[in-house]
Amino acid sequence: MTADRQDVPRRRGHATAAAALAWLAVGAALAAVLYTGLRRGLGTVFPVTAVRVEGTVRTDPEAVRRAAGIAPGTPLFGIDVERVQRAAEGLPWVRSARVVRQVPGTVRIAVTEWEPRYLLRAERLVYLTAEGHVVAAPVVPGDDLPVVTGITPAELHRNAGVREALLGLLARIGDDLAGEPVGEVHVSPDDGFTVYTARRAVRFGFGRIDEKLARLERLDRHLARTGRRARTVDLDFEDRIVARVEPGALSGGRR
Template sequence: MTVRPPAPRERTAPAPAAGPGRAPHPRMRARRVEVARDVGRRRRRRLNVVLAVVCLGVWTLVGLRSSLLDVDRVQVSGAEHTSADAVRAAAGIAPGEPMVGADLDGGTEAVAALPWTDEVRIARMWPGTVRIVVTERTPVAVVRTPGGWARLDAEGRVLDEAPARPDDLVALTGRRDAAPADTLPAADREVLATVAELPDALAPDVEEARRDDRGLVLALGEGWTVVVGDGEDLPAKAAAARAVREAADPADGCTIDVRVPDSPVLTPGGDCA
């Protein structure tokens, strides 16, 4: 019996890889085309977004700078001792300039430098109004100056100047070379801060205030003097001064020392008879 060897199997060679001179498989070619198209679409979308943002910014800037958004009016409120025109002039914001170009910080600083100004707020009120709100200082005393009499607030700020002395305010003793918007020295500011806190039981009767080695000294009407000392316990000191003044015989003295309010002292002498 003759045995024959099995016939050799035929082997299928793999498809040759694409390379130079060989065309890629149709599916691979289609995939590459689709990827390239996706990349192109993403680039176009990004470019469109950038162009839209740039155009929006340009048109926004053009709109804000147009005459439609100019300053139409500058409103001033809260200013009583300073005219509205003076406040506007100091702020430097005028109708006709662009709203976005109004220098609010510079205007605030300039208005704050006006003598009567305590606080100031400036704001844009779209589409065309700038509002300036001023809070003014409160006068508490006067002092003689080369030009007459100056009103002062509790911080020693010179508010204005007039030829005659205002009758409703305490006067600092002496004379100061000061002009509106100036600030008096620290020693004067200490006196003014205490004068501003005087209770109603004493304040209406005070005509002059000064400081010496005893502290604050007040000159009242009819020749009476009250030695207050420091600014502590002012209600108690005012009550003690009033009680002594009402009960004392002017012949016994006119100076009331209330530095220790529980033990006021009446000093002989003076001219309160």
């Protein structure tokens, strides 16, 4: 008799737990139904009336809208935000995109674009960023940027060592070498890098860029004191600088 009486509370406890679980299941199902209904309702109440594009400089905002593919009247909360983001980021100049839905009916697409720093000569000119990203967009007339020659985008992508060395050099010199605008940076598998300005050609080779820039600065100071300028400079030697100065001057020097 005592054992039977002890089993009664246990059975009641099991029944209470089962009932609680059942109510939880019913509540979860009801919440899902309400959520689905709410989304459908919001979509009906808040149709898209405008797609606003922000942050474009080189990208046509209309191209972003076409890529997004959001038709007027589309349910605002039925839009696949990640799909729209990927579509916008598939455009040549778009580095990243952020998509925001705004009640009552606006989709805002904020883009960040790649910043071109150089032109890269391949079958045709393309843009190159400071990060080494190639933007395969038609070059705009008037974009007066230094040109990187001697290497194609595919070779730049395959050869990580050359790519990192080139980006390191470009980061150090930018578009100005010792006060002279850079016109061309030539890449040679054998000779390394040669930088051309309107006045001279400076061969850096590979490696020790900071050291070579310091040596070039010392050479320029020395030549300035004597009123001379070097037409070509080869910095790719351990113990000397080889320079060809303007006619009537000596042709070489030590560090």
